[in-house]
Amino acid sequence: MSSHQTRPASRKRDTGPPSTGPGEKDVLAGFLDYLRDAVAAKAEGVPRERAFAPGVPSGTNLLGLVRHLTHVERHWLLGHQVTDWRATFHPTPGDTPESVLAAYRATVTEANAEIATWTDLAAPGPRPPKRGARPPSRRWTLTHLIEETARHAGHADILRELVDGATGR
Numbered sequence: 015m016s017s018h019q020t021r022p023a024s025r026k027r028d029t030g031p032p033s034t035g036p037g038e039k040d041v042l043a044g045f046l047d048y049l050r051d052a053v054a055a056k057a058e059g060v061p062r063e064r065a066f067a068p069g070v071p072s073g074t075n076l077l078g079l080v081r082h083l084t085h086v087e088r089h090w091l092l093g094h095q096v097t098d099w100r101a102t103f104h105p106t107p108g109d110t111p112e113s114v115l116a117a118y119r120a121t122v123t124e125a126n127a128e129i130a131t132w133t134d135l136a137a138p139g140p141r142p143p144k145r146g147a148r149p150p151s152r153r154w155t156l157t158h159l160i161e162e163t164a165r166h167a168g169h170a171d172i173l174r175e176l177v178d179g180a181t182g183r
Contacts (some may be wrong), residue, residue: 042156043129049163050122053083054115056170060177065111069173076173077114078103079166084118086162090155091125093140129156 034044057065057076065077085102088094096102105114128140132152139155150158174180 038153039129039132039135039156042135042153042160043126046156046160046163047122047126049160049167050083050118052167053080053163053170054118056167056174057111057115060111060174062111064177066105066109067177069176074103074169074173075105076170076177077105077109077111079170079173080114080118081105081109083163083166084114084121087118087121087125087159090139090141090159091128092121093142095142 029048032044032048034040057080060076066075068075081104082099082102085094085096085099089096135153135156136151138149139152141149141155143149149155171181
């Protein structure tokens with residue numbers, strides 16, 4: 015940073031990677047929780063009209079990302095069917111910032127309870143089967159959830175900065 019540039023007042027110090035247990039499942043679940051917390055934090059405290067407002071021409075909005083990730087978790091970790099992935103990005107008439115975040119947190123709690131029962135990461139994951147195809151492994155499922163959540167955490171970082179200038183985790 016040059017001497018004439020200053021940091022925004024709303025910039026928070028980023029948190030480092032999580033501490034996890036020594037096992038593979040501990041590491042994967044720990045990083046997933048770390049990213050889940052980052053996504054939820056980005057959507058907290060944003061007024062409804064700003065939280066659901068499209069931040070970019072594609073229509074992506076902060077709480078739409080949280081709604082989508084709720085459906086992703088339910089599908090991949092709890093075995094729920096999703097018929098319209100695009101619709102998961104858009105609020106329903108009754109959605110509020112509080113209800114969307116509460117649904118996400120409740121889903122995460124349920125998903126973590128499922129993950130806690132896993133003793134074999136090579137076993138098939140709980141995703142609903144596709145036309146007789148075997149679901150991917152639990153290892154693949156956790157890795158995919160980390161990738162999906164990280165991608166949308168990055169989107170949420172940008173959208174939150176556009177809303178009120180807040181940066182950092």
